[in-house]
Amino acid sequence: MRRVSYRDRLTAPLPTPREMIRILREGGFRGSTERADRIPVRRDGLPALAAGESSWTWVGHATYLVRLGGVTVLADPVWSAKIPGVPRRLTPPGLAWAELPPIDVVVISHNHYDHLDAPTVDRLPRQVPVLVGAGLGRWFRRRGFTEVIELDWWEPAAVAGLRFDFVPSHHWSRRGPFDACRSLWGGWVVTAPDGTRTYHAGDSGYGGWFAEIGARYPGIDVAMMPIGAYEPRWFMSPVHLDPDEAVRALSDLGARRLASMHWGTFVLTKEPVDEPLDRIRSAWSAADRDPADLWALAVGETRTLPSRRARRGGETTGAPRR
Template identity: 60%
Template sequence: MTQQSESATTSTTPTTSTTLTTSTPPDVGGPLAEPRPPGERRVWPRSFAGRLTAPLPGLSGFARFAREGALRPGPEGLADIPRLPYAPEPLPRADSGTVAVSWAGHASWVVQIGGLTVLTDPVWSRKILGTPARITPVGVPWSALPRVDAVVISHNHYDHLDAPTLRRLPRDTPVFVPAGLGRWFRRRRFTRVTELDWWEAAELDGVRLDFVPAHHWSKRSLHDTCRTLWGGWMLTASDGRRVYFAGDTGYGHWFARIGARYPGIDLALLPIGAYDPRWWLSDVHCDPEDAVRAAQDLGARRMAPMHWGTFVLSAEPVLEPLTRVRAAWEAAGLPRENLWDLPVGASRILP
């Protein structure tokens, strides 16, 4: 993979529209960026294609994909759907000193940190555009959620940005989104929208939210490829405990950079599914072995797999991501108790 531009935007006048400029991002060993003003209006470039780690497939790739036609698992690969782990339980009782995660399915987590309840890429819908209906129910009923204090979005693909779910939220819910995606939320009358570039941060009631790079891309319609940015989120409590939400990503150099810049990650929420065929998806989706390598590059103490067992997005058998991530974790000699391979609906509390 080829490293691409890491340019960031800077502004001159907080809380107003700003002129886009480019600057060198802070050194890995330098101080973290000061939090940006919440709700700041900013001007972004028309395209973020320069941030791609690898080129998107061209006509030859689409032609090969059409010839091979391997988009979904066959009957044998789908036979294990009834065995997918699903064990919903009540959300943990959390106070300001609790850091807990609950997996609602796919990339949707309920993160309780610093007294806040944060949703990641919330998708509570049964079906999303272009994909069969979910094969496991949502693990956390919407009615069981406490007040949602914030939402973080990794990118604009339909399995991560779900309009029907977001319509359930009060419009004054703070949302933290990639550069260029704020307009989508403001059109839907959200009033507290903060857009960030890579390596930038915001703060909410003592919890720091840093937007970090990912090996992925963005697209939501025929004419908006890479018009908005993509990435992951680092959530840091006031006591220094850190939860990293990778969003959707392939494997590559960014994990080591993130780990160096944010040492002491307590838990990494990493994607392990939607990886087959590999020639088509390796640049943008981790397979289970990639995810374990990424956890090591990050220096994360624990890893919780996600982005599998909810929607059928690619050709691998539905249970294969789980068996492979367990084998890769063991092969790496990592402590079994630090792999939080949760059933959909289950929770864990950081010690």
């Protein structure tokens, strides 16, 4: 039987009316668009890959194009210039829609408008496999998608030769005034046949799920982690990481490389629009981690890794592609 609610999966209470009144009295959620010119943007297109290589391209916000094991995966695709409730996007998508290669799989972390964008989804071929959290499949089937796979937390699916595991996050879901927590939110661990493993966190606050994900899925090569939309902390901390917490969560995961996201695209919260980039670099340095393992990407930038076998042989990893 289909569940009506996933409220029992919450790791923090939803905002109360008193909290909503307080934040409105403090000036609301939105910050300034000043210093948007400091957000790095590149429009170099997609580089060709050598045999066995994988790549990660930050399109903007939480949208990543990942080419892994010869399969092209699109995560949380948002190409719209405007989404409901927030100003127009600050930076263009890092890839034009016409530049996209054929998409083999789409993964969606949850149904908030900055992660699930109806105008973008409507541009996708209806036969592309779509992986979503439990309760969200109906939204896609109503739009004519023919292969929609709904997963609960910790459930796997094999699609196009890759393994996809839907994993928990410290967040929630809602798309309208009356559907809070009626579909499940989470992140994705994707594993290629050669063992290369990547993680897309979706949206999350800091908490114990990261250590459990790392224990269940060791050897994450690249973790796509949100680093923006975190102020004011009294309101946002249960559901959005700040940059220091993102580095801490990466350590909990046991992951090596952090590919940043969820900043520099939409003005969602109070922090200066360029601050997440400065803070993630500072937090990384303070943690004494290898600078080459911080992929603080420009919008549109691609990083690549050779196959896991080649990496064992000592090849250079994480090379930027221009």
